Amino acid sequence: MVEAVIFDIGNVLIEWRPERHYDRLMPPAERAAMFAEIDLHSMNEVIDRGGPFLKTVRDWADRYPRWRDPILRWHEDWIHMASPEIPQSVRLLRALRAKGVPVFALTNFGIETFRLAQEAYPFLTEFDRAYVSGHMGVTKPDPRIYDLVEADCGLTGARLLFADDRADNIAAAAARGWKVHTFDLDPAKGAREWAARLVAEGLLDADEAR
Structure with a gap:
């Protein structure tokens, strides 16, 4: 029982649809290219294991300067992805x-x-x-x-x-x-x-x- x-x-x-949110911010093809190059869900896994939220996102943004601004949106727009x-x-x-x-x-x-x-x-x-x-x-x-x-x-x-x-x-x-x-x-x-x-x-x- x-x-x-x-x-x-x-x-x-x-x-929880991060890709859907990014499709509102950038052309879907560009979003797909970013997610193909960067495993942002692995970044989120670091946070989910207890890693510091802002520092983790900033570290990944620094690692991928081509995508720095949209990666930072993971922190700034987080509640919009979780909705x-x-x-x-x-x-x-x-x-x-x-x-x-x-x-x-x-x-x-x-x-x-x-x-x-x-x-x-x-x-x-x-x-x-x-x-x-x-x-x-x-x-x-x-x-x-x-x-x-x-x-x-x-x-x-x-x-x-x-x-x-x-x-x-x-x-x-x-x-x-x-x-x-x-x-x-x-x-x-x-x-x-x-x-x-x-x-x-x-x-x-x-x-x-x-």
């Missing part, structure tokens, strides 16, 4: 908590970026427990982060239900025996399917999951 529900945040509760919220997912989080179901976050997020996100999206302060990679010093799908979650909350295996948009993160959780749900990248479809899963698990009824 599920005793706690774990939400990823990016593309589960809020959309908008996915309303039905937020309602599901609150419906679970209203039913007394513990709700956790397990998310790859930097220390400073998570604070920015909480200021922009107050529902990110509502988890019973928040497992944030920047504070933990390790990111999904490294097995150590799942170890740390289990050790802290005292729950293992099928007592946990975890939703994430990335197949590698889901696979790592499933390997530990957690119940898992892959959240579709279409946010409306993803939220509908997640609601249906919560109903199927007996955690919410159909009205509560609307």
Whole structure:
């Protein structure tokens, strides 16, 4: 029986689409060339492991002077890349908590970026427990982060239900025996399917999951 529900945040509760934001700033072909030359998601991984936000972005901007200004926008425009919220997912989080179901976050997020996100999206302060990679010093799908979650909350295996948009993160959780749900990248479809899963698990009824 599920005793706690774990939400990823990016593309589960809020959309995370850096490429989409850059396509608003520069011609898409130019954006594609920049992302082909520079693995900006690896830069973000440094931040998600606890690296200093501004310093990390500046270091990468210095490393690639051709793209210096757009790289710096990663820091300046960060909240625009992490938007908008996915309303039905937020309602599901609150419906679970209203039913007394513990709700956790397990998310790859930097220390400073998570604070920015909480200021922009107050529902990110509502988890019973928040497992944030920047504070933990390790990111999904490294097995150590799942170890740390289990050790802290005292729950293992099928007592946990975890939703994430990335197949590698889901696979790592499933390997530990957690119940898992892959959240579709279409946010409306993803939220509908997640609601249906919560109903199927007996955690919410159909009205509560609307």
